[in-house]
Amino acid sequence: MHGLGVLLRLARRYLWRNHRRTLIMIGAIAFGAWAMIFMTALTLGMVDQVLDDGISALPGHVQMHDPGFLDDPSIGNRIALDDEALAALFADAGFRGWASRVRVPAVVMSERESRGVTLLGIDPAAERDFSFVDYDAVDGRFLEGADDRGVVIGRRLAGKLETGVGKRVVIMSQDPENELADRGFRVVGLFRANMPAFEESYVFIGKRTAQEMLRIGGATTEVVFVGDDYRDVEPLYDAVVGAVDDSVEVRRWYEVDAYLGTMLRVMDGFVLIWVVVIFLALSFGLVNTLVMAVFERVREIGLMMALGMKPRMILGQIIVESMLLLAVGLAIGDVLAWASIQPIKDGLDISIVAEGMEMMGAASVLYPKLRLYDVVLANVVVLILGFLASLSPAWRASRYEPVEAITKVG
Numbered sequence: 015m016h017g018l019g020v021l022l023r024l025a026r027r028y029l030w031r032n033h034r035r036t037l038i039m040i041g042a043i044a045f046g047a048w049a050m051i052f053m054t055a056l057t058l059g060m061v062d063q064v065l066d067d068g069i070s071a072l073p074g075h076v077q078m079h080d081p082g083f084l085d086d087p088s089i090g091n092r093i094a095l096d097d098e099a100l101a102a103l104f105a106d107a108g109f110r111g112w113a114s115r116v117r118v119p120a121v122v123m124s125e126r127e128s129r130g131v132t133l134l135g136i137d138p139a140a141e142r143d144f145s146f147v148d149y150d151a152v153d154g155r156f157l158e159g160a161d162d163r164g165v166v167i168g169r170r171l172a173g174k175l176e177t178g179v180g181k182r183v184v185i186m187s188q189d190p191e192n193e194l195a196d197r198g199f200r201v202v203g204l205f206r207a208n209m210p211a212f213e214e215s216y217v218f219i220g221k222r223t224a225q226e227m228l229r230i231g232g233a234t235t236e237v238v239f240v241g242d243d244y245r246d247v248e249p250l251y252d253a254v255v256g257a258v259d260d261s262v263e264v265r266r267w268y269e270v271d272a273y274l275g276t277m278l279r280v281m282d283g284f285v286l287i288w289v290v291v292i293f294l295a296l297s298f299g300l301v302n303t304l305v306m307a308v309f310e311r312v313r314e315i316g317l318m319m320a321l322g323m324k325p326r327m328i329l330g331q332i333i334v335e336s337m338l339l340l341a342v343g344l345a346i347g348d349v350l351a352w353a354s355i356q357p358i359k360d361g362l363d364i365s366i367v368a369e370g371m372e373m374m375g376a377a378s379v380l381y382p383k384l385r386l387y388d389v390v391l392a393n394v395v396v397l398i399l400g401f402l403a404s405l406s407p408a409w410r411a412s413r414y415e416p417v418e419a420i421t422k423v424g
Contacts, residue, residue, distance in 0.1 A: 022334060040343045043396075047347020048354065050292045050392045051384070054284075055355050056362075059383040061281045065244060067208050068274045069267050073144055074112075074238030075247045076254050077270050081263040083235060084270065089118050089228050090190050093262060096232030103257050104237075109250065111240040113140035116224040118235060120187040122167070122217055124175035131171070131217045133187060135224025135234075136160075144240045146212060147205045154179040154203035162220035164202030168213025172204050179204060185217065189229045197227045245278075289395045329408045336404030337397065344393050351389075355382050 030036060069075065083091040093114075095103075100114050116135030121128055137160040142149060147166075149156040156166055165183065172178055179201055186196040199219065207213050225232065241250035247266050254264050268275025319328065362380045 022338075026338065036339070039339055040346065043340060043343025044346035044350060046292050046295065047344045047392065047396065048350040050289050050396075051348065051351035051389055052354050052382075054288060054388050054392070055351070055382040055384040056380065057284065057288075058281070058385065058388065059381045061277060062383050063208070063381060065274055065278060067146060067212075068271060069244055073141070073146065073240070075241045075244055075267050076239040076251050076264060077267070078237040078239075078254060078258065078262050078264050079235065084263075084265070087117070087119060087235070089116075089188060089230060089235065090192075092190070092230060092233045092235050093237065094233055095262075097234075098232075100234075100237060104239075104254075107253055107257060109239050109253070110242060111140075111144050112238060113137060114221070114234040114237045115141075116221055116228065116230075116235050118187050118224075118228065120185050120217065122171070122175065123184045123186070124177040124181070126176045127174060129171060129174055129214070132215055133185060133224065134216055134218050135221040136218060137221050138162075138218075144238075146207055146209075147218070152203040152205050154201070156203050156205070157218055157220055160221040161223060162202075163199070163223055164219075165199035166203040166205055166218040167201060168216065169204045169206060170210055170213035171215075171217070172201070174214065177201060185219070185227075187228060195228050197223075286391065286395065289392045290399070293396050293399045325413070332408035333401065333404050336400055336408075340397055340400040344396060348389060348393070352384065355384050358382055359384075 078093070080091040080093055097114060104112055113136065115137075116133070118133050120131055120133035122131050136145075136157070138145075138149070138157040139159070147156070152166065153169065154166075157164065165185065167175075167177075167183070175183065177183060182198055182200050184196055184198050186194060189195040205213070205218070219227075221234070225234075239250055239254055241247055244267065251264065251266055258264065268278060319325070359382060362382065
């Protein structure tokens with residue numbers, strides 16, 4: 015401990031001897047740390063929102079279907095269990111939320127246009143807590159129950175169809191016999207969604223109304239289950255699998271939507287890659303600073319070694335200087351990143367690039383997400399890489415011969 019204290023004092027004095035160079039290096043490290051953490055928070059916020067929106071549109075962290083439904087999402091591949099049988103299986107399971115629904119491809123037609131959509135027959139009370147639609151923000155009203163005879167469509171779809179609240183549309187799909195199943199509906203509401211694409215893709219009707227229209231009795235096409243954390247769905251998945259037999263297929267959300275699953279895996283590796291890339295840019299300045307410090311002090315290093323300072327102490331001194339530079343720079347960068355994120359934590363309006371963000375599946379408001387784990391990871395990785403980068407100039411300094419070093423400068 016005494017030796018470390020000596021090294022810290024020596025390192026501090028040498029660093030502040032050339033305070034201009036030291037301040038420039040600390041500023042570069044601080045800027046790099048700020049960039050790492052700030053950009054990570056923005057990216058995490060965007061990806062988190064894309065995943066949340068995507069999972070809410072699926073919806074659910076775990077889904078149950080007929081084994082053939084995901085490959086062929088037709089009404090022929092439906093779950094035979096009615097609501098009473100499903101309630102008997104899951105009512106006491108303790109899930110945060112679950113619901114059965116009818117989900118089939120359909121065509122919606124107005125007086126002027128027609129569009130292909132996904133028809134969702136739902137029980138609005140069962141899905142209120144995890145739907146991607148805010149019931150209270152609907153123009154008009156949302157469905158009032160599973161028997162509701164109205165239809166709720168997205169605002170963008172209404173614009174494409176040139177229709178609106180109070181007007182009638184026709185929805186067509188196929189029944190289990192591949193016969194045309196159609197019905198006229200009055201538009202009772204226009205919903206809003208974080209993702210504009212959702213407003214063109216989905217149409218909501220009451221679940222029992224959908225069952226009547228498609229002539230499937232009490233059957234449904236999917237059952238969705240919601241847990242507490244989309245990153246940890248295994249307990250929920252195991253509970254659902256344990257409650258059903260092989261006549262149905264149970265999948266996690268990232269198995270249902272491979273794109274969202276891939277995005278999560280990529281994001282988990284992004285932080286580490288981003289930190290390494292930023293540090294590689296900083297490492298040139300760090301190594302240059304340390305090499306210059308060694309070069310300028312060759313005579314002093316030789317003198318200290320001649321007076322009995324061991325090579326490992328010289329090695330330790332250069333490494334301690336590197337760690338001090340990094341520690342101070344990282345601390346300043348951490349504070350700057352936190353201060354930069356605080357003013358925009360309630361949302362950053364990026365509607366100016368809304369179309370580009372929509373292509374990525376992101377909304378026009380970005381909510382940065384600053385996680386302690388990512389801050390710690392960035393700091394630890396930079397310190398480890400900084401230690402490795404400082405080994406070369408430190409090793410070079412410790413290999414000097416005292417007489418040669420003194421004579422070289424003197």
